[in-house]
Amino acid sequence: MSIGERILVFDPCKCTSCSICELTCSVAKERAFNSNKARLKVISEPDPANPDLLSCHMCDRPACVAACPTRAIEIGEGVGMVWIVKQDCTACRRCVSACPFGAINMWEGMLSPVVCDFCAGQPKCVQACPWAALQQSD
């Protein structure tokens, strides 16, 4: 898999910017309704005709991993899924800045950032999207 190939495939033509994916993610991961805490984000301003999705691309050579000074970000075997080891993270935010896709989220008051883990292969956002604008790649 090359850099930038998404596991979550996004179709901007089908997306209505309803943000159901974001809230669904926050419920699945944080047990609360709060789109700030989602692991993905739909950007629909300033051009609502062409929304974009910010989410993890599972890069081959992840910039977030390279940027981490404490090696707190690990890469899964086989797929490029990353996860952040909380006890090693110093909350320096370098991974947040390094990710070219804006996929790493760290909101106010957080002790370490979060990133999409694809819900163990069954992403809740994909299931919740009313228009199949989010699909899972093979």
Next chain:
Amino acid sequence: MRPGAAYTGRLLRVDLSTGEWAVEPLDGALADQCLGGRALGARLLYDEVHPATDPLGTANKLIFTTGPLVGTLAPSTARWCVSTKSPQTGIYLFSICSGNLGVELKKSGFDVLVVEGRSETPVYLRITNGRPTLSSSAHLWGLDTFSTQEVLQQELKRFGTHSLACIGPAGEQLSKMACIISGRRAAGRGGPGAVMGAKNLKAIAVRGIGDVTVADLAGFMTCVNEARRRIDAAPFLRQALSRYGSAVSVGLVNERGMLPTRNWQSGVFADAQGILPQSFRENAVIKDLACPTCPIGCSKLCAGTDGSVSEGPEYETIYAFGSACGIGDIGRIVQADLLCDQLGLDTIAAGVTIAFVMECFQKGLVTSEQLDGLPVEFGRGEVLPVLLRKMALREGIGDLLADGVLLAQQRLAVSDDSFAMHAKGMELGGYDPRGAKSQALVFGAGPRGGCHHANGYVITAELASGLYDRFSVNGKGGLVRGARDLRTVLDSTITCAFAGIANGLDITAELLAAATGDDWDMTRLVEVGERCSNLERAYNGLIGIRREHDTLPGRLLHEPLLEGASSGQIVEMDALLDDFYATCGWDIVSGLPTEEKLRELGLADVADDLAEQVADSSLRA
């Protein structure tokens, strides 16, 4: 009500006169009686804004309410409500808008925001992470709503993305048809934008970081999934409305001879081809959009004349600038819709007012000179943008039209008021009640004047259910009463009325029970709805509204429709009112809620207020 379970339990009060603010606990009994949104706003308005208050004076308030389902994944609930005394009608007003402003308020820890007083100089209110700040908006004054939001968003970037609501030039000019714009959506009707303008409040910006939480998350999500399933299974929602937006109704209403045309001179629009759903979809729509949390997505991004791109128009705007003005060119309608959003004008009020002037011109009641030399004739779409700008800026003829059709008729010294299409000063929505009699009660006896749905949405029942004879007055009081009580509940949770087609009181009760941890059932919900309508009616009663005010323009009462499928019909208002009042438990003679009804709904204090006022006025008489 328990804080943390669908409510934050807190109210933020900001006084623009002093710059002071306070956080107050939300009265739990109030939330239990009124839920949120419209009903809670009505109660707070009743308690805090005296019926004699000048709508544009310092004592009027802007009460922004959220609801228990706002901020959750319950479908189509990212909405907020503003309640105030209307400068346009002089009576009760609520206006509901979609978007994230209410969600951000809840994430900030507030169920309600009350803005009171008046600032000496233009300001905007920013609420970041629960803390309110007032700042000068001198640099925003004069800007249209889109520019205002762009500038503010840039300015506030360092504090994070805020949800915004603001007024345009129309609100600054205190136009009585000025709306509040949030993103590209509007709290449109009754002039709430003028109340903001009178308070020198240009904009509100809210960003919260907290969670919205419910009592039983797993149970709640089960209900959410059921609500989603029902919406997915409703062909009207997921096929018709999703594809065409509310414009889907244009063809049906026109076929029934009820599409108000050339200022309601006819119910059949011969040039409707360009505004029919398929043509609308093919020629105007460039993107399907949805309000947050909505799986339906009836919002349409459209391209108009001059390259304008607008979110909308929806049915009512297509009627107001289209058939009512005799304009079948969808590009012109999109352009007018966009301009109204930018200028901060209510599209229905603006379109109906222009349609009235077009008829005056047709009849020779106004001269070209009075109209600044403009060809204000039916079908002349090019006149819309010119007139709208003049109205928002109060230039020339625009100054006479800027406050709606009632004042336009008076200012133009047109003695015949039978074709100024409003009820209680609010311009009518786009369904001719001569072809569906219950609609006369929605317009004529509704709580905020001539709105097409605040007293319940009845058009589907009348035209498509097969249950009603649309020309008959029989059973229409009950139809409106039922639709009204559903509507007030949805407006209080706050859920979109379209989603309510699939998700009625049963699923709403289940969602609320899981969200709040309280016992909610359909009976208790209907009571909330009924309580809301009786409060609204009582407030208007204290202002002086009686049966004689529950009426419609003479055209609808005395002029039969001459063509189409509703030919020969007029509105039999008295018979309709008798039935409706009786069904509501309201006094047939005065139209006021009876003391028994108010006490039954737990509104004993309201019953006392009303009795005192009635006694006072009979003493004076």
